[in-house]
Amino acid sequence: MKLTRKQVLAKAKASDLDSVKKLNCWGCSLTDISIFSQIPNIEVLTLSVNSISSLSPLAGCLSLCELYLRRNMIPSLSELCHLRSLSCLKVLWLAENPCCRTDSDKYRLSVLRCLPRLQKLDNQIVTEEELALALVDGEEITTPPGTVQNQIPNNGLTDVETENDPLKYNMEETNKIREQLGMKPLPRDKFPSLSSPVTKETAPAIKKTHTLEAVLMLMKDLEEEELQIVHTAAQNRLQMYTLDTETLKDSLPAEKTLHIEH
Structure with a gap:
């Protein structure tokens, strides 16, 4: 009907x-x-x-x-x-x-x-x-x-393929939010292809990238009070990271410390 x-x-x-x-x-x-x-x-x-x-x-x-x-x-x-x-x-x-x-x-x-x-x-x-x-x-x-159109603009991709490209979608969404937060946009090579096979070597990087995407996408739905909580948590995490780095540098020989600083 x-x-x-x-x-x-x-x-x-x-x-x-x-x-x-x-x-x-x-x-x-x-x-x-x-x-x-x-x-x-x-x-x-x-x-x-x-x-x-x-x-x-x-x-x-x-x-x-x-x-x-x-x-x-x-x-x-x-x-x-x-x-x-x-x-x-x-x-x-x-x-x-x-x-x-x-x-x-x-x-x-x-x-x-x-x-x-x-x-x-x-x-x-x-x-x-x-x-x-x-x-x-x-x-x-x-x-x-059956949804691919005959016209082939956009570097050989159809409009439908380009519009529904998960990598392009995630890049635009993430970089739009990064721009709103005063952050630099991420280049395409920082977004692993969603269709590429995941190996033991690439899995950690892919997980970090997608986690970042998720965090940034979720932030746009937060109000000022919630954003302040995120800001405080991020500052605390950065302080812990700085302390961990300083502790590691103090425990290493001079030549390895020089390598970390570079």
Whole structure:
């Protein structure tokens, strides 16, 4: 069943699609939600208990904050790539879809790696520790087949590939926050490719990079009081690091101390 303009306006009690902010289509036997490409201002959307298999019509709903998709027919987590550009999306309920029939811990970490702005997933609060772990251990979610366009700008990459490149996404997000904090942007070589194989040698560096990304992304949601706490904790950590370095220098021979200083 296709959701129509008339049905949307009737359910939302609205005069036009632009004014629709909240919509409840629970249990309407929907298979086609292409109408949402014409509803850019939707903020809260309930589509649970339907037969929806594609999330591509939601890619332009940039005001979407809450999305309920429980008990649909989403076949693969790759459909979540359509939601990457939704910077306001904080709540997602995806449980009881075919794409969720994997290891529960791995499923959750993979979703959070793809959508690190989420604050609640499947009615469960996302913790800072969980998000940091997701950026390290979550599986990469790639763009679903059939979404690549014919035009090839951006150094040989399509617009869709460039937009959904997890490395580019994390770089822009991290460096934007670093700029707001008065910090220098990190170059691309400081962001290991998310698709590159992880070895024992590269794992520590990758973990540190993703932990930094998680911290910086989470900081933008903090108020002044919370930021002061982070500032104090960072100062204390730096003082401990300085003391550890000085202690090490005092305990080493002169030639090794010179090496540390350089």
